[in-house]
Amino acid sequence: MHNIKDFRDNFENFKKILKFRNYENNLDDVLHLDKENRNLIQEKEKLEMEKKSISKTKDQSLFVKSKEISLKIDKLSKKQKEIKDKLDIILKAIPNIPLKDVPLAKDEINNKEISKSGEIKNFNFEPKSHYEIGEKLNMLDFDLATKTTGSRFVFVKDKLAALERAISNFMIDTHTQKNGYKEISPPLMATENTMFGTGQLPKFEDDQFEIKFDDKNDRKFLIPTAEVILTNMVKNQILNLKSLPLRLVASTPCFRKEAGSYGKDTKGMIRQHQFYKVELVSIVENNKCNEELERMTNCATKILDDLNLPYKKIILCSGDMGFSAEKTYDIEVWLPSEKKYREISSCSSCGTFQAKRMMARYKNNENKTEYVGTLNGSGLAVGRTLIAVLENYQTEDGSVIVPEVLRPYMGNIDKISLN
RNA sequence: GGAGAGAUGGCUGAGCGGUUGAAAGCACCGGUCUUGAAAACCGGCAAAGGGGCAACUCUUUCCUGGGUUCGAAUCCCAGUCUCUCCGCCA
Numbered sequence: 425m426h427n428i429k430d431f432r433d434n435f436e437n438f439k440k441i442l443k444f445r446n447y448e449n450n451l452d453d454v455l456h457l458d459k460e461n462r463n464l465i466q467e468k469e470k471l472e473m474e475k476k477s478i479s480k481t482k483d484q485s486l487f488v489k490s491k492e493i494s495l496k497i498d499k500l501s502k503k504q505k506e507i508k509d510k511l512d513i514i515l516k517a518i519p520n521i522p523l524k525d526v527p528l529a530k531d532e533i534n535n536k537e538i539s540k541s542g543e544i545k546n547f548n549f550e551p552k553s554h555y556e557i558g559e560k561l562n563m564l565d566f567d568l569a570t571k572t573t574g575s576r577f578v579f580v581k582d583k584l585a586a587l588e589r590a591i592s593n594f595m596i597d598t599h600t601q602k603n604g605y606k607e608i609s610p611p612l613m614a615t616e617n618t619m620f621g622t623g624q625l626p627k628f629e630d631d632q633f634e635i636k637f638d639d640k641n642d643r644k645f646l647i648p649t650a651e652v653i654l655t656n657m658v659k660n661q662i663l664n665l666k667s668l669p670l671r672l673v674a675s676t677p678c679f680r681k682e683a684g685s686y687g688k689d690t691k692g693m694i695r696q697h698q699f700y701k702v703e704l705v706s707i708v709e710n711n712k713c714n715e716e717l718e719r720m721t722n723c724a725t726k727i728l729d730d731l732n733l734p735y736k737k738i739i740l741c742s743g744d745m746g747f748s749a750e751k752t753y754d755i756e757v758w759l760p761s762e763k764k765y766r767e768i769s770s771c772s773s774c775g776t777f778q779a780k781r782m783m784a785r786y787k788n789n790e791n792k793t794e795y796v797g798t799l800n801g802s803g804l805a806v807g808r809t810l811i812a813v814l815e816n817y818q819t820e821d822g823s824v825i826v827p828e829v830l831r832p833y834m835g836n837i838d839k840i841s842l843n
Numbered sequence: 844g845g846a847g848a849g850a851u852g853g854c855u856g857a858g859c860g861g862u863u864g865a866a867a868g869c870a871c872c873g874g875u876c877u878u879g880a881a882a883a884c885c886g887g888c889a890a891a892g893g894g895g896c897a898a899c900u901c902u903u904u905c906c907u908g909g910g911u912u913c914g915a916a917u918c919c920c921a922g923u924c925u926c927u928c929c930g931c932c933a
Binding site: 491662790 | 861872873902903912914
């Protein structure tokens with residue numbers, strides 16, 4: 425969320441940049457509401473001061489007047505609250521402002537490639553898609569999932585289930601043992617306020633699965649990513665400088681409605697309502713966001729290096745970034761069957777945008793209270809890594825070589841074949 | 844599910860109708876001492892919001908929301924959460 429003061433001071437600039445974030449609403453209302461809100465606050469404070477001084481005198485003859493002032497204050501407060509609410513509704517739905525090195529453009533074709541890595545393998549046969557491979561092996565079952573649950577779910581079975589688990593464990597171990605992240609096994613549900621903190625609410629409610637509880641005032645949602653729950657660990661806190669940077673990793677299922685992507689990636693397990701993801705979250709001093717983003721992205725790409733999967737790194741343009749992000753790198757992995765790169769990780773710095781929503785702060789070395797910087801990134805999406813391994817490590821007879829680094833996690837088998 | 848206890852500043856914890864934004868301790872920041880560090884001693888230190896170029900100043904805030912009162916951290920009501928005991932289940 426933006427500080428209304430920054431917003432006011434840089435109004436024209438905000439207005440211009442927000443167009444490139446595909447935010448088209450009229451922003452002039454914000455200024456009017458802000459002005460009205462501040463006027464009302466001033467009026468109210470004047471009366472409060474008067475009332476306070478009366479009660480200090482303990483002069484009985486003034487008590488009646490004090491009572492009258494109270495009534496006036498009530499009325500003003502109510503009005504002020506209404507205006508403030510209106511203002512907040514708009515403010516809460518305005519996306520973060522991109523950093524200067526982010527390409528200013530509305531459309532994803534303006535994303536910029538930063539680097540390419542790894543070698544694309546030449547198959548001497550036509551490489552199959554992951555779902556063909558998986559179904560032939562009898563280890564991916566989409567029809568069964570449709571029967572029990574519905575579309576966009578999958579049963580992963582047998583050696584592929586083990587492979588999926590191996591991928592997840594390998595990633596977590598790497599991040600905890602080599603990259604300095606602390607492992608967390610968090611709740612998979614979050615409250616409305618938690619979802620607000622990272623920016624999933626109020627704007628993207630349609631993408632979330634809500635869980636029915638008995639108490640209607642206490643809404644709960646399945647997490648669409650562990651980012652939500654990990655980042656909110658520091659909600660409503662003032663952290664000690666010594667506890668920063670805080671680096672957290674979790675492997676969790678993620679749940680997404682994928683509203684608005686009907687007809688997209690309907691085949692296979694690229695786009696599911698439920699998938700595993702290893703998520704990295706960093707809480708840092710707010711002037712260290714940029715270096716932390718580089719570090720985090722490197723932690724993610726290192727996994728692909730270790731798995732020997734070809735990938736490229738791109739920087740997203742302003743229009744393609746998520747709501748809370750100020751700068752985002754996407755990492756795309758090569759899929760032989762599609763003959764193109766597909767997203768497997770997204771690493772973002774959110775600056776202080778989420779911290780302001782969460783009221784997450786720290787004492788800097790001058791003992792001043794400041795908002796923390798928050799970052800999140802996939803390290804990596806487990807389901808999509810499984811896809812990439814299946815496709816890049818397939819052989820002509822339909823079996824799949826197990827990548828070397830994963831073998832210790834799979835009882836040292838080196839190949840998955842039809843048995 | 845039944846019976847109690849509690850929720851106060853970054854943390855621990857006093858206060859239970861009137862300069863209490865809140866004692867004390869810890870943590871943190873600055874200083875003295877020390878070759879350096881530690882210890883000791885001295886000083887500082889809540890947050891949010893409003894006004895002001897600034898120095899500064901005002902308002903709000905002691906779980907949340909209502910109520911009583913001229914005045915509430917303190918009294919009343921409702922809710923949320925936490926802890927202890929009993930029952931039940933993993």
